[in-house]
Amino acid sequence: MTRLPTLSASSYDFEMAAVFDEIEKISEAKKSGEIVVGLQFPEGLKKHALEIASQIRKKTGAAVYISADPCFGACDLDMRLLEKCDLFFHFGHAELKQGDIENKVRFIEARSKVDISDAVSSALALLPERIIGLVTTVQHVHHLDQARLILEAAGKTVIIAEGDKRIAYPGQILGCNFSAAHSDEIDKCGALLYIGSGQFHPIGAALSSKKRVICADPFTSDVFELSDRKFLAQRSAVIGNAADAETFCIIVSTKNGQCRKTLAESLKTKAETHGKTAFILFMDLVTPDQMLSFKADAFVNTACPRLAIDDSGRYPAPVLTPQEFEIVLGERSWEDLVLDEILEGGQD
Ligand code: SF4
Structure with a gap:
């Protein structure tokens, strides 16, 4: 028999009492019919999904669906599963205080139990x-x-x-x-x-x-x-590799908390002002394989800022952040390099 990892042995608090309470409240409000609960976890917590689902089923009788797609943040709710549920628990992240978050979503932050x-x-x-x-x-x-x-x-x-x-x-x-x-x-x-x-x-x-x-x-x-020496050396190399690029593809994510279409359009305009060619690509999950068909000299990422950094070297062409793209175009100096951020009002 498969042994599921126990929640009590985990370093994180899954707040199961609060989860059961929330389901109970929805059951009372719905009065009849089965309650459908959706669960979503980041990669590091997925190993606990089956144990959490079975505890919910045993304690509340609710039907439980687990999102198996990759998930990296609260910006990335599984909207298709959410549509099918009465209540949706997103584990491992705090609510992003922005965007259209449906009222049936509960954020269980999975706080650390480790002493600091x-x-x-x-x-x-x-x-x-x-x-x-x-x-x-x-x-x-x-x-x-x-x-x-x-x-x-x-x-x-x-x-x-x-x-x-x-x-x-x-x-x-x-x-x-x-x-x-x-x-x-x-x-x-x-x-x-x-x-x-x-x-x-x-x-x-x-x-x-x-x-x-x-x-x-x-x-x-x-x-x-x-x-930050190693990091800056890596980014310097990526910028150098894009220095002679003429054709850029600008990536926009359709994920609920990452979409920056207006930024992408303004970057396209900047590229054209400098005599470059730019196209805007829309996609949900951004992976190196998806870029293979697009023969750009370089990509500019407006989706999750971590993508350009964490997966650097796995893409078929350099992937720049918006700020690095400005350096390539000569609109920003290297000394003013900062990490890309999605700040308040930065999504559209
Ligand atoms: S955009 Fe990236 S860094 Fe920001 S919340 Fe989403 S996954 Fe995390």
């Missing part, structure tokens, strides 16, 4: 600055007050800044929105402390704030100063 105190205490050795800004992903956002207390006990002043309206919590950053790391308040900080895993978020925070960033990973207790 060792990692934050270790980070103090790398933080001589007096004023420290705190940033993190939604998985650790509920631990920011605890981090603040640790830093304040060491004599620091701590700033946890609000992001723009697309961001659910103070101090939270997304791979496409670092507004909590470059607000006016953050200007006062000597350095930022990023609590979390991975390098993409702290690189975005560093480039947008122009501050030194110390990373503290609660899962491994690793603490280190971020270096």
